Amino acid sequence: MSGEGSGSKVAGDDSAGGATGDRSRAATSDDALVDFHETDARPPTVAVVASLAAAGAAATAALVASPTGGALLGVAALGFLAGSLRSSTRVLGWGAAVGVVGLALAGYRGAPAEALLVAAVGLAVAWDVADHGVGLGEQVGRGARVRRNVAVHAGASLLVGALAAALVYGVSLAVGGGQPVAALALLLAGGIALISALR
Amino acid sequence: MSDPGDAAVASESDAATLDEAEAGAPERSERAGPNAADADATGTESDAAESAGDAAERAGDAAESAGDAAERAGDAAERASETPTDRERRREVATDRWLGIAGAALALVGLGVLVRQPSLVLSGAVGVGYAVYARAGDAPTPTLSVTRSVSDEAPAPGDEVRVTVRAENVGETALPDLRLVDGVPPGLAVVDGPARVATALRPGTAVTFEYTVRAARGDHEWEPLTAVTRDAAGARERTTVLDAPTAIACTPELSAGGDLPLRGLTTVHHGRVPTDVGGAGVEFHATREYRRGDPLKRIDWNRRARTGELSTVELREERSATVVLLVDARESAYVAADPDAETAVEASVAAAGQAFSALLDGGDRVGIAALSPLDCWLPPGSGTVHAARGRETLATDPALAPTPSDERFYRSLWLRRFRRRLPADAQVLFFTPLVDDTAATLARRIDAHGHLVTVLSPDSTTTETAGQRLTTFERRQRLRSLRSAGIRALEWGDDSFPVAVAAATRRWSR
Numbered sequence: 063m064s065g066e067g068s069g070s071k072v073a074g075d076d077s078a079g080g081a082t083g084d085r086s087r088a089a090t091s092d093d094a095l096v097d098f099h100e101t102d103a104r105p106p107t108v109a110v111v112a113s114l115a116a117a118g119a120a121a122t123a124a125l126v127a128s129p130t131g132g133a134l135l136g137v138a139a140l141g142f143l144a145g146s147l148r149s150s151t152r153v154l155g156w157g158a159a160v161g162v163v164g165l166a167l168a169g170y171r172g173a174p175a176e177a178l179l180v181a182a183v184g185l186a187v188a189w190d191v192a193d194h195g196v197g198l199g200e201q202v203g204r205g206a207r208v209r210r211n212v213a214v215h216a217g218a219s220l221l222v223g224a225l226a227a228a229l230v231y232g233v234s235l236a237v238g239g240g241q242p243v244a245a246l247a248l249l250l251a252g253g254i255a256l257i258s259a260l261r
Numbered sequence: 262m263s264d265p266g267d268a269a270v271a272s273e274s275d276a277a278t279l280d281e282a283e284a285g286a287p288e289r290s291e292r293a294g295p296n297a298a299d300a301d302a303t304g305t306e307s308d309a310a311e312s313a314g315d316a317a318e319r320a321g322d323a324a325e326s327a328g329d330a331a332e333r334a335g336d337a338a339e340r341a342s343e344t345p346t347d348r349e350r351r352r353e354v355a356t357d358r359w360l361g362i363a364g365a366a367l368a369l370v371g372l373g374v375l376v377r378q379p380s381l382v383l384s385g386a387v388g389v390g391y392a393v394y395a396r397a398g399d400a401p402t403p404t405l406s407v408t409r410s411v412s413d414e415a416p417a418p419g420d421e422v423r424v425t426v427r428a429e430n431v432g433e434t435a436l437p438d439l440r441l442v443d444g445v446p447p448g449l450a451v452v453d454g455p456a457r458v459a460t461a462l463r464p465g466t467a468v469t470f471e472y473t474v475r476a477a478r479g480d481h482e483w484e485p486l487t488a489v490t491r492d493a494a495g496a497r498e499r500t501t502v503l504d505a506p507t508a509i510a511c512t513p514e515l516s517a518g519g520d521l522p523l524r525g526l527t528t529v530h531h532g533r534v535p536t537d538v539g540g541a542g543v544e545f546h547a548t549r550e551y552r553r554g555d556p557l558k559r560i561d562w563n564r565r566a567r568t569g570e571l572s573t574v575e576l577r578e579e580r581s582a583t584v585v586l587l588v589d590a591r592e593s594a595y596v597a598a599d600p601d602a603e604t605a606v607e608a609s610v611a612a613a614g615q616a617f618s619a620l621l622d623g624g625d626r627v628g629i630a631a632l633s634p635l636d637c638w639l640p641p642g643s644g645t646v647h648a649a650r651g652r653e654t655l656a657t658d659p660a661l662a663p664t665p666s667d668e669r670f671y672r673s674l675w676l677r678r679f680r681r682r683l684p685a686d687a688q689v690l691f692f693t694p695l696v697d698d699t700a701a702t703l704a705r706r707i708d709a710h711g712h713l714v715t716v717l718s719p720d721s722t723t724t725e726t727a728g729q730r731l732t733t734f735e736r737r738q739r740l741r742s743l744r745s746a747g748i749r750a751l752e753w754g755d756d757s758f759p760v761a762v763a764a765a766t767r768r769w770s771r
Contacts, residue, residue: 155361162365166372169381182384186362186391193358194495201440201489202457207470214437214461218493226390230383246382247374250389257393 102204103149109195109212110146113188116216117142120161120184124168127177131168135161135181142192149196158189179231183223190219345431346407349485351500358495359395362388391494398492400499403439404432407486407505416476418513421452424474426486426505429467436462438491441470444484444502448663449474476511478610480657483507512656513611515618515648521762523582523625524713524749526688532581533623539575546577583626583641583686585712586613587679589693589700590633592665596696598721605694607663608719610655612758613692616717617651627651630679632693632703634668635660638682672699680710688713694721696732701739708748716743720754 117139125132141157144150165185169178194215198208234246366388373381405428412423426443430436443456453473460468485502523534539546548561551571561572588609597604613629620627621643628641629651637660639651655661683689689707693700695718708714718740722733743750753761 159365162369165384166369166381169369169373169378169384170376172378173380175380175383178380178384179387182387186387190358190495197356197358197495198440198459202442202459203455205455206457206459208459211438211440211459211461215493215495218437222390222394222494223387226387227383229390230386234379234383243374243377243379243382246379247370250370250382250386253386254389 103199104204105146105149105192105195105199106204106206106208106212108209109191109198110143112212112216113142113146113192113195114139115188116184116191116220117161117188120181120188123177123180123184124164124173127173127181128168128171131164131166131171131173131181134164134167135185137161138164138185139188142188146192146195149199151193151196154189154192154196157192158185161185161189175231175234179227183220183227186223187216187219191216344406345404346486347504348403348405348488349502349504350402351502353400353497353499356491356496356498359392362395363392366392395494395496398494398496400490400492400497401432401434401436402499403430403436403488403490403501403503404434405429405488405503406431407503409443409483409486409505409507411507411509413476414509416509416511418476418478418511420476420511421473422449422476422509423471424456424507425469425471426456427467427469428462428486428488428503430462430464433464435464436490437493438495439468440489441468442487442489443472444486445472445474446481446483448477448479448481450477476509477663478511478513478607478656479661479663480510480659481508510657512652513614515614515652515655521616521619521623521690523584523620524688524715526686526711526713527580527582528626528686530581531579532625533579534582534625535577535579538578538580540578542576542578544577546575548572548574581624581626582620582688583628583684584616584620585628585630585641585683585687585689586616587630587632587689587691587707588613588661589691590631590637590661590665591670591699593697594632594694594700595665596694596721598723602721604663605696605719605721606661608721608753608758609692609694609717610661612717612719612753613690614652614655615758616690617655618648621648621651628687629654630682631658631660632670632675632691632700633660633666634670635666636678637661640682641684641687672703676703676706679707683712685711688715690714691716692719693717694719695736695739696721698739701743704743704748705746708746714748716740716748716750717758718750718752720752 117135121132121135121139123132124135138157138161141160142154145153145155145157162185165178165182168181191212195212198211202208230250233249237245237249366385369385369388370382371385373379373383373385407426407428409424409426411425413420416422424443424445426441428441430439438459439462440459441457445451445456451472452475454471456470456472458468458470462468483506485504488501488503489498490501491498525534525536527534527536535542535544537546539549548564549572551560551573555573559574559576561574564570564572588606590606590609594606594609595604617627617629624643626641626643627647629637629639631637637654637658639654642650659666689712691700691704691707691714693704693716695701695716704714704716718736720736722736723729724733740750740752751761751765756764
């Protein structure tokens with residue numbers, strides 16, 4: 063999908079095509095999404111900046127709890143930056159995977175729940191906005207007006223994360239700290255079953 | 262930003278008024294017209310069309326024309342009205358963006374259970390929240406009212422035309438992620454701002470975006486606007502096309518060309534092409550023995566004085582010619598020296614325009630044909646009406662469009678039809694970039710059928726790479742073989758067409 067936006071069309075046939083640029087053939091491509099050669103297919107700056115801000119927040123939160131986990135989240139932020147620069151969703155995915163490993167490591171080292179929740183939401187928002195930016199770059203390009211779109215998307219993502227974190231944190235506080243971990247997991251499984259039954 | 266749109270609406274409502282007056286219900290529809298215009302001008306949000314309808318009702322029993330008026334007023338007030346643009350759903354796909362989020366979440370939860378860390382279970386639960394978020398939504402089908410206005414509907418070639426697109430969400434649902442891609446005609450180049458926007462629209466809100474295209478010769482019709490919507494999480498994506506017709510027509514003036522030398526195939530009518538026929542004229546042709554009845558002023562008196570014999574000077578007769586301008590517009594002729602340069606077809610059409618006006622001015626009969634899968638034939642003629650028709654043909658005929666057509670070109674069918682149409686005494690000016698052998702072969706075959714051919718070839722080759730040099734060499738070889746076959750050939754590259762003609766004419770014999 064990433065090569066779609068800026069495919070350089072080479073005039074296909076024999077020697078005539080070799081010597082002559084052929085803009086018209088490229089322009090008659092019938093997919094309306096790919097026909098503009100003047101479009102810059104890189105992700106919009108605002109998306110990259112928002113993603114880096116969220117990833118930075120996540121890394122800081124994890125760093126407070128566990129240096130190693132924080133470092134891995136920092137690597138994830140670098141991965142998001144690289145993926146945005148190269149317009150590659152795959153690199154973004156690898157960045158997110160490194161971030162999840164960082165979360166796991168920080169949690170294993172006994173990070174407090176608050177820091178870990180902030181880091182998890184930040185990581186999810188950072189990946190989501192970066193990936194969204196790559197998609198926007200492919201479809202409308204860097205030059206188009208996208209600020210409102212990115213803001214709505216990032217806001218919705220942050221809202222969902224914050225709600226989920228508040229919910230689980232509230233529940234864990236309500237049931238009291240003394241419960242075994244397995245009980246929490248079972249509670250979560252019950253919640254999932256309830257949601258999927260309601261849908 | 263809103264100015265062009267307002268202007269467009271105003272002009273549309275004017276047009277509506279005019280149409281009504283023509284429709285022939287003078288008083289009532291006139292009353293309906295201004296009311297509609299007022300309703301629009303005051304800018305009441307959504308009920309402009311309704312009030313126009315009211316006005317039409319008040320107009321009473323001229324039901325039909327008033328109804329029309331209301332409809333047109335509705336069109337004119339489309340900005341404020343709630344009429345959604347026609348749409349066609351294309352496809353809905355899952356973007357698979359959130360693939361793996363549930364797995365990662367459950368991995369965190371599992372690890373948390375294993376190492377007895379409740380914080381890990383909690384952060385895994387956040388991941389589950391995102392997984393639910395990704396599954397919850399569905400990509401909405403946009404219900405948009407799209408208006409597109411252009412700053413100039415009949416620009417000159419090279420003019421910049423400002424295009425303003427306004428899309429209003431007139432549906433019930435909010436569009437959290439809307440991307441609009443305008444269907445710019447393939448022949449027009451966007452020179453400022455991408456013709457795209459990404460935004461989010463609540464019901465009742467609108468987005469406006471502007472871009473600039475550079476006008477090129479021809480009729481250009483906008484393709485439907487593509488709208489891509491996603492749900493808030495971006496997990497599903499729906500593509501819709503919205504039909505908002507807009508068109509501009511760009512007809513270049515025919516610039517007067519220089520004198521174009523024609524070959525010796527002429528009609529019997531008097532004109533400007535010197536022939537090899539002796540008679541009345543200007544230029545010396547031959548002397549012959551005096552015959553009774555020869556005019557006195559054509560007797561060669563010097564010779565009479567020298568030798569005592571009477572002889573008569575013959576002058577070249579000048580006659581008019583029938584010329585068909587044949588423009589190569591096959592797909593292979595749409596070549597240019599670099600991606601942003603004008604194509605050989607553009608250069609050919611511009612040169613054909615100059616030749617057309619020059620030949621018409623010279624009293625010759627001129628026709629136009631295209632070597633193209635689409636049919637294009639303007640029979641040879643003369644006069645101002647014919648000049649206008651020729652200008653129209655060169656500017657807007659689909660066969661000579663700025664971008665190639667998709668249909669297949671059948672050479673022998675084309676040649677048969679062309680020969681059937683070609684008058685017997687017509688000669689052919691063949692405009693072709695000569696980038697393949699078909700053009701050269703056709704030139705020779707038409708010439709062999711007795712229609713003298715002059716090949717006029719815009720040079721769009723370059724010499725940067727080995728392949729390009731090979732193409733240049735091949736083209737030059739084609740020109741050489743055409744010339745050795747007795748076909749006049751002229752090429753022009755960077756210098757203008759008239760200059761090349763003037764330079765080449767000095768070398769040509771008749």
